[in-house]
Amino acid sequence: MASKERILRLKDETRNNILAASIDIVKEEGWQALSMRKIADRIEYTAPIIYEYFANKDAILNELTRQGYVKLSKLMEKAISEHTDPAKQLEAMWLAYWDFAFAEKELYQVMYGVEVNCCAMQNMCADIQLPMNMLWDKIEEIIPAEKRNEKYVDTKYYTFWSVVHGLISINMTRKLTSDELNQQVLKDAIGGIILSMR
Amino acid sequence: MASKERILRLKDETRNNILAASIDIVKEEGWQALSMRKIADRIEYTAPIIYEYFANKDAILNELTRQGYVKLSKLMEKAISEHTDPAKQLEAMWLAYWDFAFAEKELYQVMYGVEVNCCAMQNMCADIQLPMNMLWDKIEEIIPAEKRNEKYVDTKYYTFWSVVHGLISINMTRKLTSDELNQQVLKDAIGGIILSMR
DNA sequence: TATCTTTGCTTAACAGTGTTAGATTATTTA
């Protein structure tokens, strides 16, 4: 009767192998290269048996996403445990979040819907850089002459852009923020950064 | 000889039809539903003729991306023209950016690599909400009792998250920020928000 | 006008995708 357990253990192993193969493929070739047949190749099975372990491809992504959040939670626990001051703890938690994003880039991508857009970022033409330049120049204009230098403008530019783009993409990928909250965050952040520049 | 021009005009029209059909499909069914054959159906041709106008599917996305940046630039010009104070102008520009993102949601998605992740956001399980809750609770802990209420914590939480996630995804989709700049933005923003809370 | 060439467009195909049904093999049970 112990053989039942052995078999269950083997099944569990295969399930893990599927997940491990998936993340390996993604790390080597990117998300768009992940296919059921490629996963099957790695675990030395044919594609249909994957469906004995996961309902479909999305279910695999879902499980990887879940594991990503678990990993992130653990890193945050660790960050907390390394400090006593709550403010320091919070700072360490966000830095852990940052580090996680790049240490587990592929997981972060699927967790938060970040596409590595082969095409869009190319120096396709001037059009793409125009909005960025308009903002950059306006920021430069506002900064008092004595503080004004390229690095400072860059910092402010990316701070603005990060908070606005971040809030937009959070809104687009989940649907839990209220309009009122969005406006609050937006106005506060923009106003705050403008104040900090003068 | 004027017929040459007429024909060129017709070709240009077809090119525009391809782009218009593409964005229509995306608006109706999302980016993952966009296919060459579907585009061809809409413009009443077969798929291969699209390749007379665009090298491949990516080239269509690229052109839509470009047009997105042109639209965004115009909206920003308008924002500038409606104010005289530079700080007001800058604020209006970011608000124009925000409005554009939701008015032209599909364009924004392809311009900035935002995936509408059918799966990830579901209330799949507690694991997903854990990191968020940890951060939320820590923020609540830091805020002085007299200011502490749910709305305020929410605002600060989303401000933190937006700037960190925004900077991460900007880094992941383009490759132009330096490590030094990232750290500068990150530390400044986190430190700034923490200060603003107390 | 009759032939030749170019253009516009389609059909057919290739290699790949996720997914399912049916057949086949191997293992366990009686």
Place this chain on the structure above:
DNA sequence: TAAATAATCTAACACTGTTAAGCAAAGATA
């Protein structure tokens, strides 16, 4: 050993992006 069950594979379907070959109409040339 025979029957029943489980594990696995083959084959297929309906898609995907993309390319090559072919056809039919239009234009140019003689």
